Amino acid sequence: MGIHPFCAYMSYKVNMESNDYLIMKDIHKSFSSVEVLKGVDFSVKRGEIHGFLGGNGAGKSTFMNILGGIYSKDSGDIYINNKKVEIANPMRATQNGISFIHQELKLFSMRSIADNIFISRLPLKGPFKLIDEVEKNKMAKKWLDMIELDVSPKTIVERLSIAEQQMVEIAKALSYESQIIIFDEPTSSLTKKETQTLFRIIRKLKEARACIIYISHKFEEIFELCDRVTVLRDGKDVGTVNVSETTTDELVSMVIGERLDQYFPTVPPLTSEENALEAKNFVNYKLNDISFSLKKGEILGIFGLVGAGRSELARAVFGLDHLVSGELFINGKKTVIKSPQAAIRARLSFLTEDRRSEGLVLSMDINSNLNLPIINKTIIPIIGLLKQRQMKANTTEAFSQFHIIARDAKQRVKFLSGGNQQKVVLSKWFLSSPKVFIFDEPTRGIDVKTKAEIYEQIVNMTSAGCSAIVISSEAPEIIGICHRILVMKGGRIVGEYLRENATEEKLIKSAMGGE
């Protein structure tokens, strides 16, 4: 190669050294009356790597999806190079020089690398306008060389590793000569070595004066890579600081903020020393030799960031994910659970993270949803008809116990609020009287009052002899209701805290690997 290809970027006109290239002002966004972004200001300079931090649900991805044209903003302005722009769809974002490298890659997995990069601009030749494969591969090779990816542009994408696929996305972004490149937690599935290569490429982009927005949960990456960092909390930007002038502690406190104390019920002390459930050496594609035990009547919290393998652990226990090795003991007896049916027979219950698609049949009414797990018990033998009266009795009981607010039992669950939907899911599983109850993010997207009610139900349940595992990304919640807390990172358990000596700082630091 003659001149360094990155010089292509240098030819762009730069107004003034210190000017912000991208400015987003007072961005608002609501989803069905819930305000997710409450006026966020954000700006990036040329040749800057700008970190973007925030807890789960702070509005990070909503905000970046607005910049990427995936969501439209309710109000606010976006300026690029001092010109006001509207980004109505992903194509407009590309035209404005914005590339978004998503966590789940958006590639054509069965096509070649070259096809992926040039799908909307395939070069043609000859009178019949046929695709010029030679030219296409040559052009693709140029961009692959630039990002140091040493594979043929003809390689089919699904044959590449995740890291290489990510590189293809970056090559695509470069080929559009994008000036603003957003990385959404790019290292979550990369090895250390791959991460270093990625960082080298990102620094090259910075030298070429591109604007890099780097979304991450990991402090060490922010400190290693970024120039400035903006923290988002509860839909507001709480500040932008120079990385060289800040500390992990300052960032942690910015992420956590001073929250209003939530109402937590009193958790009764543990009485039993017997194990209700014990997992030994769980290994699968996501889990890395995990062992833990759960006592009778205990509430065990599992804290960790998205992608740490928490849900996968729950899924493995519940027979939804395949285990390569590992043993499960229930009440001291070795039990093999290979399907959710087997798990329910063993009196386990699992409240999934995604209540709308996995927890409820949205188009059915409350009554039918509630009685689903125990449907075998509400059938008249031989005839196979449902015992309507018993179902109604179950429903009435659930209504009063869980304070479900609905028009009546015949209301379809898709018309209920998030909190009430969650109560329906909860009471649905309670009806099957489980011995071990796994909650995956039980209060996500739920208002404070309903949260408190759900905490109370969890505690009530364990005082009745049932054990619970609570998976949550919210540290205060997990400290508030759990006897003991495990912290997961990268498919391993990296920390264990008793409720008495757990603090938010400790949990977050250990989950992010800050210490």
Add this chain to the structure above:
Amino acid sequence: MKIRLPKNAIDYVKPGMFVIFIVFIIIRVPIFFRVDNLISVVAQGAVIGIASIGMTMVILAGEIDISVGAMIYCSGAIASEVFLSTQSMVLTIFAAIVSGSIFGLLNGLGVAKFKIPSIITTLAVSNILTGMGSLIIGSDSTLIAGDAYKVISQTKILGLLSSAWLYIILFALFLVIVSKTRFGRYIYAIGDNADALRASGINLELMQTMIFVLTGTLCGIGGLLSTSRLGGSQFNLSLGTEIYCIAAVVVGGVSMTGGKGSLLGTLVGVFIVAALDNLLRLMSVSAYIYGVVWGIAIFTIVLIDILKKKQDIRNRQRQILDHK
């Protein structure tokens, strides 16, 4: 670091079945390989072959078209009727092609514009066209267009029937379209990741519609050939052709979920389907057995593909594990 998928027993099932099939023919029905028989296989396969070109595009794009047989039936009936009343070759060919394209447009609008699942859209269109075709043929249950009509498909050129030549020409044309043009590349991309294609600024709805329209056009030509061969149409002629097309496409290695496969594969598939059909005739098997054979064949091959996919996912998860 490249991820290589290890070979598994399941990978050998399909080639194995193919070998057993060939060996079976050599031993049981050697007459099959005589030149005149092979020529008739190609001629019989022409209609299925032409319709399979369309079916390949539809399945590559991740959709399905079960109105193929009915489109052939109805446009064939229209062509016969036009020939009978005008005796004009040009008008007849025009009528077949235009009617087929309009039927295809109905499917395309239903799927692309109104977002009705393709299986439902084409099922509805299939029923409409079956009824319409029968109305055109009328209560006599046959519609004789005359021997002059046979010229279109039964003329011998260089030892091959004109219908076979037409298949060869259309195949070559679409082979280029599907593998060498932008439109062809978009067909694969739709079946692979339609959202990503839309995000690239490609008019997804237009592409989907065009795929169905072209399939309709090809079925129009198929209708012309199938009725020309008989010198007219009759009740329920060609209905159910889609099952042969789907069989040819899946035998040819096109993934039922879209994005993977090629027209060359379908060509092999068409030949196997036509050969199996010919074989069943040579062995004078009861016509009722046909349906059983086709059903089992499709079921088995799709099952193999699905098992293969599962195996691939397992292998990949294992590799990630080994990598740790």
